[in-house]
Amino acid sequence: DADVTQTPRNRITKTGKRIMLECSQTKGHDRMYWYRQDPGLGLRLIYYSFDVKDINKGEISDGYSVSRQAQAKFSLSLESAIPNQTALYFCATSDLRGPGELFFGEGSRLTVL
Amino acid sequence: GDSVTQMEGPVTLSEEAFLTINCTYTATGYPSLFWYVQYPGEGLQLLLKATKADDKGSNKGFEATYRKETTSFHLEKGSVQVSDSAVYFCALLLGAGNNRKLIWGLGTSLAVNP
Secondary structure (H helix, E strand, O other), X not given: OOOEEEEOOEEEEXXXXXXXXXXXXXXXXXXEEEEEEEOOOEEEXXXXXXXXXXXXXXOXXXXXXXXXXXXXXXXXEEOOOOHHHOEEEEEEEEOOOOXXXXXEOOOEEEEEO | OOEEEEOOOOXXXXXXOOEEEOEEEEOOOOOEEEEXXXXXXXXXXXXXXXXXXXXXXXXXXXXXXXXXXXXXXXXXXXXXXXXXXXXXXXXXXXXXXHHOEEEEOOOEEEEEEO
């Protein structure tokens, strides 16, 4: 089994719908991250969490929210999805030395129509 | 500001060709440098890293040397294989403690033909 698991792997939804992407990890890492990948734009950090009680905004947090339900679980929500949130989303983890060495999930491809 | 610049892709090579993917950076202080690789349909994974000037990172036949004088960390491989087809990301890590920040390049797509 993968160390960092994302669900769903693919999702198609409509504008205005609420969407949750979930991430769980078995690496025992305290630090977790949500990134967005768009062609030509590389990776952009949405939110990150250093532990259950510590959540921080990244460079593109508008329109997103997160919840750190446990050390191993970090979910990303789009309260009202819009088409320009169509992207590939990645969850990643790191140990306390992070974020240099990150461990990524396989990604969740979201399409907003 | 701090930034990473990678050569634009796509890069297309024949099997057994020599590969160079250029990466230069602008940073205050002394960053650590990384190359990540993203194979089709997968998440990124760390390929190699270097934490100080003149360090050479290596893995799977790939190498990169941290050159402070030219602020570069170019990725090289002497003989590429079809299985090396992927997107390669250069990144730098700045700061200390909880203020560490990872800055990404935009990625370079590599396609290796048989």
